[in-house]
Structure formats: structure tokens, C-alpha cells
Amino acid sequence: MIKQIMLAVIILTVSAASQTTKPVITEKDYAVINYSNQLNIDGDIKKDVLFNGSQRKITQLTLNNGKSLGSHTVSMPFLVYCVAGEGELVLGENDKTVELKPGSMVTVEANIPHDVIGKPSLSIVVIRFLNDRGMD
Secondary structure (H helix, E strand, O other), X not given: OHHHHHHHHHHHHHHHHHXXXXXXXXXXXXXXXXXXXXXXXXXXXXXXXXXXOOOEEEEXXXXXXXXXXXXXXXXXXXXXXXXXEEEEEEEOOOOEEEEEOOOOEEEEOOOOOEEEEEEEEEEEEEEEEOXXXXXX
16 A cells, blocks of 8 residues: 555656656856957957856957966956967966977955966967856
């Protein structure tokens, strides 16, 4: 008898789960991000915001002529993806240097001092993960 009751509960649970409606995907649910994999040599530092959402911000940065962003921190984790050129990601007070070349991807935790340097030119896509208030 207990086995029959358990089987009935399982069947009802599976049946109810299979009848739930699937969400309708709209243009608000995704974004196609276009970025350039070519070096843009207009100016020393070029910044293009590719996406500015409530949970993440995606920016393409190009550093030419050996320029750097200068050491700084951000309060949320971020990801760096090198799309063109060569450069360095310096973490801490010169504690660790990561070589950046096309295809390199580095994730960095919040509040880690860092700098990015073009050697001599570098283009990266940076994805910053924002907090619930849309702030980093």
C-alpha cells in the first residue's frame, strides 16, 4: 500500500512538473555583443561600452603606444579577455604579471590592485560583474 501511495505521489509530481509553462524568451533576455578583434590605433586609450546591464558591464579597452590604465581597484570581480595585440596585466604592487595576447583570459577577484599595459598596443574586453544595485 505504501509503495502504491509513493508511486502515485511521484506520478503526480512528474505530471505537474511537465505541465509548467516554459518562459517566453524576448529581446530583453539576451544580447549579442559585437567587439572588434582588430587594433584601433585612434589615440592612446580608447574605451567602448559594449553592454551596460543590471548585473554586468562589458567594455572594450584599447591601449596604444605603451599606455597603461594606472594601478586601481574595483569592488566587484571581473574578467579580462585579450582580443588583439599584446600587453600585461599587473596584479598587486607588481606582485604578479600576466602576459596578455589574443585568446588570453584572466579572472580577477574584487579589490585586487591591478594595471593593464599595452606592449605596445593591446585590445581587451572587460566583463565586470555588478552587485544587486547595478554598481561595481
